[in-house]
Amino acid sequence: MRILLVNPYYPIDETPSPPLGLAFIAAVLEKAGHAVRMLDFVVFPYSDEILKKALDDFSPDALGVTSVTMSFNSAIHVVCKAKQFNPSITTLMGGPHVTFSSEETLSQFPELDCIVLGEGDETVVEWAEVLKDRSQWQNVKGLAFRGSAGVVKTGPRTPADVNSLPLPARHLIPLGRYRALGMAISMTTSRGCPFQCIFCVGRKMVGAKVRYRNPVEVVNEMAYLHHLGFHQINLADDLFTANKAHCHAVCDEILTRGLMISWTSFARVDTVSEEVLVKMKAAGCHTVSFGIESGNPEMLKRIRKGITLDQVISAVEMCNHAGVTPHASFILGLPGETPETLKDSIEFGDKLSKMGVQHGFHLLAPFPGTDVRDHLDQYDLKILSQDWSMYHANRAIVETATVTPEMMDDVVIGWEKKYDEYLGDLKILRENGQGTAEQVWPLTRLEYTIWIYDLMMNRVLEDQGTLSFSKDETPDVALGHLAKKITGSIKATEKELQSALGFAFEQGYLKPMVKNDLIQWQWVDFLEKP
CATH class of the missing domain: 3.40.50.280 (Cobalamin-binding domain)
Structure with missing residues (x-):
């Protein structure tokens, strides 16, 4: 077929x-x-x-x-x-x-x-x-x-043996475009989630029993993705740290081979130890993401999270000791949310931030299949939209008895403003020549991502990327001609375009095809097949 x-x-x-x-x-x-x-x-x-x-x-x-x-x-x-x-x-x-x-x-x-x-x-x-x-x-x-x-x-199917599955057919995906945009590449070392949070369908999708892949094959895949030029690999398991032995085995395999791989993972605060985190750091893990969800103890019980705030603090301290960056995510608008519980989450987020935690706020999106949607009558919650495009968790589509969508949006907007202020500070540093390239890189890379994405989605190189070419032209000169030609096609100056295109060419995201006296610039879409 x-x-x-x-x-x-x-x-x-x-x-x-x-x-x-x-x-x-x-x-x-x-x-x-x-x-x-x-x-x-x-x-x-x-x-x-x-x-x-x-x-x-x-x-x-x-x-x-x-x-x-x-x-x-x-x-x-x-x-x-x-x-x-x-x-x-x-x-x-x-x-x-x-x-x-x-x-x-x-x-x-x-x-x-x-x-x-x-x-x-x-x-x-x-x-x-x-x-x-x-x-x-x-x-x-x-x-x-x-x-x-x-x-x-037709009825449920027995979950697949994860060690019998072939590697994902990534040769069919335009990986080069994701790489050019600075996106992480995901892979899994296991499938399954034993927990039953009321806002998530993970357990229903992949089963409660966690099925683990062979650590050797896991690291083979990690090494391959690193070879393709991805600077960050995201272990997308629902819970990489669910099994201590598996976690150690994967890390030991990386260390035994002497691989220098940068990766991230998801974890629960009650499944990490300093021993595990030290091993993960040595094996290349730089960030661990925790779902905290709320800064209020009663809310954590209500959503069946099964953790305490003391465990959160302990996990953060262990991350800091191990040299792993902890990231925490909160969900606003969960059943029973009140002005007081919102305040608790904001204040707990501030406390974590002072401990070096990167954190962010999202808003409850009651997806089909979640307990909170399937049993809505059991919760203090009202769903305000059935427009699926609004289920992005960045603006409120629910309300509780005492918390309006506007109250929740204000929290997220306030957090977004802080991030914008951070980027603004980096921009001032760069414009004044006070910041190093490394210091302002988060802003520079974000700008490159936006400009490259706009060029891709507007087919600028496909439609305007062919120019006359002299064989004595250097790549810088040729890219300058390209930047000049496409200026006005997206919201970026000629100088900004030349900088972004130069970066893309240096990193191998952009390639020239020369034929006779013409040069055609193309994105590197597909990477090699394993």
Whole structure:
């Protein structure tokens, strides 16, 4: 079968990483002998014309689209347009949003033929084998589709053996574009989450039992991603520190090989020890992210977080002793939120900040499948929006009996202003020539990311990147000509463009193709296949 996979649009300010789940799906399909291609509209501009051309060029039997709640509108638009352009194509969606809203989604969108429920690695392979015979879909575990009597769900599938899965098919992803934007690349060392937080669907998606990958294979993958030029690897396990022996084994394998790899991980404050953190630091871990959620003890109990504020303080102190940067995230608008609990979270965040913790505030997004949404009548909470594009956790879409959306937004806006002030201070340092390049690099890299992204999404190099060329021109001169030509295409000066383009060229994100007396500048989209 010929299968076209699509990663729908997702905002750059959400710092997206290459689509790991979709790459796993592509890998198992390729291993089973299917022809697979991928469109990534996170780092390429979307248009109906581009989608139609891809369908015409590849002539796929099926279209598979992934989505989270925030990207669902973009994802279903792709599905509907694909069906319009090719009514005979079979359409499939996966991801947490449709997994937990399958009946509603299938009923609302007849253009969507099928939904993969939960992990899709084994489901999609079996489904692809019977794709043309819909009478056989009922025999494939982990599917939802329309039947004669309504939506059919074929029942849960036993979670896959993570050590039997092929490496993600990253050769199909334009990794070079993510690398140019400075995004981290994600991978997993395990699947599963034993915890039951009321605002999360992780346990429902991947199971309560944690399945661990072979540490040798984990480090092989880390070394490969580092070789591709990614300066930061994000271990995207729900909880990397869930098993002390596994954590030590991965770190020991890195240290034994003498690899200099920079990486981050997620953890709970009640699963770390100074011994583990010291080992992680030695193995290249520079940041550990903790979900704190609230600075109020009663709120932590209400959301079934299972931690205490004393444990948070202890974990931060251990991180500081080990030399690992702790990051803490808070969620505002949880059930029972009051002005007093909001104040507790703000003050606890300030306390952590004084201890060297990077922290941020997000707002509750009651995703389909979360306990807080499924049992809304049990909580002091009102959902104010069903517009999935608003479920980005940056502005309030809920309220409680005593806390309005405006009160919660004010907290987040205040935190955002502090970050803007920090960037403003860096800009003043740079303009006055007082800061070193290293000191102002966070601002410089952010500017490069914005400009490079705008160039990519407006197809500036594709449309204007060809110039006349003299063989005695140096790269700096040629890039200067390019910057001059494209000035005005995005919001950046000629000098700023030349700086960003020079950086991209030096890092290998941008390459020239010379033919006769013409030079064509192109982004390095695809990196080598393992």
